[in-house]
Amino acid sequence: MKQNIPFESFFIRASQVLGLQSQQDLARALGVNRSAISQAKRREAVPYAWVAILAKEHSLSPQWLATGAGEPHQPGTGPEEGFVQIPKVRARLCAGGGSFEVDDAVEEYYAFSSAWLLRKGVPGMMVLMDVFGNSMEPLIQEGDMALIDQSKKTIIAGAIYAVGVEETVMLKRIERRPGALVLRSDNTGYAPIVLQGEELEQVRIIGKMIWSCREYR
CATH class of the missing domain: 2.10.109.10 (Umud Fragment, subunit A)
Structure with a gap:
């Protein structure tokens, strides 16, 4: 069984690499309503579909987004290249x-x-x-x-x-x-x-x- 992805740590990581300044920015980046963000925060559980969306759109590592393990970006696309x-x-x-x-x-x-x-x-x-x-x-x-x-x-x-x-x-x-x-x-x-x-x-x-x-x- 997959473990829940804690909201706050996910939001911090996403903000770090995407420059998000608010939960409304996260909602726009994901293409969801602001209420969906509030629900995820209240449940302390981020849908895995959100991880997949950000990973695909911004060449991010799904594992890093979900857990913080490894490097933020896929090889050849991250801040090491700037x-x-x-x-x-x-x-x-x-x-x-x-x-x-x-x-x-x-x-x-x-x-x-x-x-x-x-x-x-x-x-x-x-x-x-x-x-x-x-x-x-x-x-x-x-x-x-x-x-x-x-x-x-x-x-x-x-x-x-x-x-x-x-x-x-x-x-x-x-x-x-x-x-x-x-x-x-x-x-x-x-x-x-x-x-x-x-x-x-x-x-x-x-x-x-x-x-x-x-x-x-």
């Missing part, structure tokens, strides 16, 4: 009117400096997404890839965010106004999008863009 694997998802960010491609399936992984990621935010909550459209030119162009930290949802005026509006996903600068949100484009050919009233119920801040890159052909 890198963390960040998933690139199929969903695309629209620098325009909005993308209907919101699939969160992972296509591949990219290695980033673990020290750099930890300075920027919560590595376990970061994803890479392709950009299409020209509304954020000249800073961000079609075909660029953006790194989004889903732990950063607090709006900072002028910062760039991945934002969902109804069934679309966009990349915009966000500004708060009394009773309204304004989504701004860098390209002056695009008018600001002002959302207010019931429209605000359809808005979700996915995360803050902390980096982007461009592949030249």
Whole structure:
């Protein structure tokens, strides 16, 4: 019979390698509700499925996550190399009117400096997404890839965010106004999008863009 995995020690280990700052961060990393985390903590028993999820998504050792024995990462992927694997998802960010491609399936992984990621935010909550459209030119162009930290949802005026509006996903600068949100484009050919009233119920801040890159052909 498998022994229960104590919650607190599991949470400490996961936080150590993924940069988690709260149990809510753990819930996001696992794709579960916050209530599931509370239940696991109360029962002092972490589901083995959670170990498998984190191990697969972040190239971690399941044994280390569950018991603390051995090394945290699978060979060739851990902090001894100084890198963390960040998933690139199929969903695309629209620098325009909005993308209907919101699939969160992972296509591949990219290695980033673990020290750099930890300075920027919560590595376990970061994803890479392709950009299409020209509304954020000249800073961000079609075909660029953006790194989004889903732990950063607090709006900072002028910062760039991945934002969902109804069934679309966009990349915009966000500004708060009394009773309204304004989504701004860098390209002056695009008018600001002002959302207010019931429209605000359809808005979700996915995360803050902390980096982007461009592949030249």
